[in-house]
Amino acid sequence: MSQVDTANPAVEPVEAFTKLEQNGAALMPLRKAGLARFSESGYSTLRDEDWRFTNVKPIAELPFRPTIDPLGQGIGQDQLGNVTFGQLDADRLVFVDGHFNADLSQIGDQPSGVTVTHLVSGLAGLEREAGSLSGGDDNPFVALNDAFFTDGALIRIADNQCLTKPVHLLFVTTAGKDGEAAHIRNWIIAGANSQGTIIESHLSLGQAATVTNVVTETRIGDGANLEHVKFQDQSAKAFHLASLHSELGRDARYAFHSIALGARLSRNNLRMRLAKPGIECVLNGLYMMRGQQLADHHMIVEHAAPHCDSHEYFNGILDDQSRGVFHGRILVQPGAQKTDAKQTNKNLLLSDDATANTKPQLEIYADDVKCTHGATIGEMDDDSIFYLRTRGLDPSTARRMLLHGFAGEIVERIRHDAVREELDALVWGRLEAVHKFD
């Protein structure tokens, strides 16, 4: 692995730690261990199997500027009114460059037993939990996050409670300097038989080459039912790194949707541990890339208990010189009998210069399981276009319809009506505005 370029450390780690200690001394062992791990590993390189197709060298070459303090320029409500999900009837936590902004946030009445707040304020007693799900990961960005996270969301739903409204976590970057990096840590704890919808969106207000590095740990109790929609629409210069670590209890239902439209480079590490029987886990993703963009989804779904279902559906639309990367590993542990695991990754290339790298991987140590995977990379299907044309639709309408359908397959799996409808309209509009149909 390459060493960190410390030639121009805009922020000294030691100085940063002094400030971060004020957010909770109890977190310092986690931070120090993270920094030690990162110092050992440095940034990943193309030689690492898990990063074979995604080169983070441009991130390594940026000045090292974690946004330990809020950046100067404040933002107002008027700048957030028109953003995606900005009008959604939801409780909203707004984070600007990794710092909670109370003025922009709105938290309504949730039932007693539900906590929706920012991590720093609600951490008391949870310090030892932080890192308990992500700690085993050798991802250098998780190590960096351990060391430098400033804040993030804390959502706790007590046993048998529901979120009465969706919770919208809105992360914006305003950064104007290259390398300014928001390290965000989210904690979601859903008790037994709890329910809720969580929307996480990442947007840029600034245009610099900023870094967002978010780690989310999610503990989902027995019988809980959680839907989590992650929407990333950052600027074409931004770097976005996300790592989701979820542990699911008996009979839990969990649907995670990743909609990746923005950023120069985005990487979503998804680590699902199906720890108890009867779980249904759906990972559902759409990436639409153009220009020089790259979107990478890298997942490990670990079936550690019998009678669990997991489904992964990822569709990518790749235009210009953009790239889509998919790595889906299904790990079925000994004893996880009656596992039903399905995985598909479909890529539609709209340009001769676009690239898709897809790598399904099944690792099965049980003998009574059903596991399937399939991946396709191709252009729009001529037979489908012809079929639509024979029904009177002109070629551009036919292509538009197919493209919309390809994206729609993913969007329609979102259960929350208002979220799905807003995303559908947005994706439709984006396809219309950006991609050539004639």
Place this chain on the structure above:
Amino acid sequence: MLQIKNLQAGIEDKPILKGIDLSVNAGEVHAIMGPNGSGKSTLASVLAGRDGFDVTGGKALYNGNDLLDLAPEERAREGVFLAFQYPVEIPGVNSTYFLRSAVNAVRTHRGEEELDAMNFLKAVKVKMKELGLGEDFLKRPVNAGFSGGEKKRNEILQMTMLDPRLAILDETDSGLDIDALRIVADGVNRLRRDDNAQVVITHYQRLLDYIVPDFVHVLNDGCIIKSGDKSLALELEEKGYDWLIKEAA
């Protein structure tokens, strides 16, 4: 309505249709029969405008105009409909959205007003019921995960909604059990009028018990080797194709 004169077509350098002559008038039903590989589906594809077939000679006139010069969507809007042997699955594209777009593309071309969502639904639901398609059908993506019978019934539903002047049914009976065959045939028969025509392509006589043709043509090696009335189909059923092929040779 349709005049095909000495039509020759093939794929790359391989000739498949070697001089077809066929005349279809309004109010008529024509059956085209023939052994596998005789060129039946190629004829359907060429008439619908599928890419990849080269027309090397002859012509096809539709209402006096050159049909082969039109793009597939123009043919559709002018009233030509192809019911596919293998209807294409289009995941993610909602059936209602697709069918309403198609209906309105054709209506706009005919100078008729577009159907709004309400009127469209009203119209389509009546037709769906006739074809035994459940209401959930409209919510499903086009043909995706449909059974063979559902796909064929969907073709007939589209045909019903688009109300073509010239319908070409390519092996619509293949893969259908007898009940589904009857439903599909009834659907086709309901559309029979004096101002439209149907060309039914089939390998087996069975379909013609339900869709009774005025004319039967036998295609072999890219040529029509015999034409007759519906009794020809019965004769083929009894004796097979070999005697005709020998007779023609």
